[in-house]
Amino acid sequence: MNYAVIKKFDIANGPGVRVSLFVSGCRHKCKNCFNSEAWDFSYGTLMTDETVDEIVAAIDKDYIEGFSLLGGEPFEPENQAGIYKVLKAVKEKCPQKTVWCYSGFLFEELLSGTVGDKDLVLKCLELIDVLVDGKFVEALKSPSLLFRGSSNQRIIDVKKSILQGEVIWLTGKWERQMGSGNIYEG
Secondary structure (H helix, E strand, O other), rough: OEEEEEEEEEOOOOOOOOOEEEEOOOOOOOOOOOHHHHHHHOOOOOOOOOHHHHHHHOOOOOOEEEEEEOOOOOOHHHHEEEEHHHHHHHHHHHHHHEEEEEEEOOOHHHHHHHOOHHHHHHHHHOOOOOOOOOOOHHEEEEEOOOOOHHHHOEEHHHHHHHHHHOOOOOOOOOOOHHHHHHHHHO
């Protein structure tokens, strides 16, 4: 798996200061995507064990709230084994940190087994706290939205959603930190 960039001080892709990994490769090709150079699976740098160690070391700091995984598309079949390796290392070494993931696939698609290796996708989802799902749709873009590009995208509490068998929007401490609960409404 290749990655486009690692941001070690990111405040745009989840609450607090985060480390963000932008993987390469995406077939969604959303119109006016902010990261279209990462559509190419060969773009960027090859992920290595040393890269995973670098990511974990960057996350393991008191001022870092968590880790965000973006793309490209993390859940493209070609990326699933690579993101699992990263997610597993992050959760093993920094279990107190939150993990956010952005995907153009819907949560239901990921659970259905139609996107690559169903078992591997489920293992990845179990390591993710929050999933921002859905393709970017320019006609639904709004600068007032936090942590998502268009209003069709959902901010999902993955653990609760898996447990309850339905999509549960994120609420709780992040919502209180950011003010009004309406930031999550579509």
